[in-house]
Amino acid sequence: MNDLNHEERPKTVTIIVNGRKKTLPKKEELTFEEVVALAFDNPPTGDNIQYTVQYTRGHGHKPSGTLVEGQSVKIKEGMEFDVTSTNRS
C-alpha cells in the first residue's frame, strides 16, 4: 500500500535513552561509545568514570542485554537503553 502512494519507508528510528526519546538515522548498529554519547551531552571521561549500558526491547534473538566497551548492538524502533555509572551502594 505504501508503494502505491510512493511513500518511502521511514529513514529514522526512535529509541529511548535514559527516558529521553532519540531519533536516529536508520542504521544497523550503535556502539557502546555512541550510546553513552546519546545519554550525556558531555560525557565525563577518565579512569574514575565507568558506564553500565543495558537495553531492553531489542531485536528478537536477544531482546535484552548489556554493552561493554568495544561492543555494539543492532537498534530497533522503541528500543530502550539505560546508561549510568553504577557505582553507588
Add this chain to the structure above:
Amino acid sequence: MSRRLIALSPDLLRMQNEGYDLEIRGGYLLVRNVPYVDTSGTVRLGILISKLELSGDKTVKPTDHVAYWTGEHPCHSDGSKITAIQNSSAPQDFGDGVKADHTFSAKADYRDYHHKMTTYIGRIAGEAAKVDPLATARTYPAIPADDKSCVFKYVDTATSRAGIGAVNAKVAGQKVGILGMGGTGAYVFDLVTKTAAAQIHIFDGDVFSQHNAFRAPGAPSLEDLEIKPQKVTYFADLYSNMHKGIVPHDVYLDETNVALLDGLDFVFICIDRGPVKRVVIDRLIANGTPFAEVGMGVVIHEGQLGGIVRLTTSTPDTREAAAPHISYADDDGGANEYATNIQIAELNSLNAVIAVMAWKQHFGIYRQSRPHFYTGYSIGSGEFVHESAA
C-alpha cells in the same frame, strides 16, 4: 540437647511448628500452657506430661498411653470433671523438677507423640475453648537456642515450619564477608543474618549517621544516632540480638589489611570507591573466592528517577565474563554535572536481595538454570537484564 531431639524427631518438630510450648526434661515431654477448665468453670493453664521413649536421638512410637498433668483436674466447660481420661490423682515426683498432680488414661494406639499429646490436649483445651474462644495450647512461644553450635540466639522456626532445613543448610557453616555497610551492604547484612552462616564479617570504617538511618533496615532511635556509633558497631550490636557469629571490622580495607578477606567463603562488595575495589577484587580472585559486587546508578530527569540497579557475580567459572561489568568508577572522580548520589532504601534493598539470592544460587539453595554473571534491573522498563555464560 532437647532442641536437637525436637529437630530430629518429626512428631516433636511438628508440635513445635504448630506452636505448642514444648520442654524436654529428664526423659519427659512437657507441653506447657495448656488451657483447661477448673471446677469453678474458670480457664487456667496446666502442663501435660508424657514419658518419652527414645532410640538414640529420636523419639519412637509410644508404647504407653498414660499421660500426666500438673494443675487441677481438667473439667468440662460446665465445671464437671472429665472422667473419660481420669486415672490416679496421687501426686508424683519424676525428678528434675517434673511433678504431676494427676494421671490420665485414654487408651488408643498412638502413632507418635504428636498424636498422643494433641489427642489429650484436644479433650482438655477443647473444653476451655468453649468458655474462652481465644484459649489455645498453640501459643507459639519464643524458643531460645540451647544448642551451643547453633548460630542463632533462638530457634529458626521459619526454616523448620517451612521444612527446608536441608536446603538452607547449604550455606550453614560458611564465613561470609560484607564490605561496606552503606545502604545496600546493610540490607545484605540484614538478610545474611537470617541464615545459618557461621561467621558474618562486616567491614566499614565510617560512622552511622542520621542520613544512613533512611537507607538502612530497622529504625534507630534518636538516642542511637546521638552517640554517633561506628556503622559496624551499630549493626553488630543490633543483630547480635539474633545471630551469634557477627564479626565487626571497624576499618576501611586497603593493601595493609586486605588479608582479612582470606578464608572467606563468599564476599559481598558494597563499596563506592574504585581503587579500594581493585585491591579487594585482586585479592579475592587470587584466593579463588566467589563474590557479588553491587552498585546502582540513578539519575533524575524531568522530576523522575531512572537508572540501573546492578549485580555482578564473579566466581572462578565466570571471572572473565564478569570483569567488564564491575564498576570501578570512583566517588571522587565524579566532579561533573552527572555526579549524583541518588539512592533510595527500596533500591538498596532490591540490590541486596538480588545479591543474596545470587549467593544462595551459587551454593545451590535456589535453582538456577543459567548462571548469570550480570543482572541489571532497569527502573524505567521494570525489566531485569541478564547476561549468562550459556
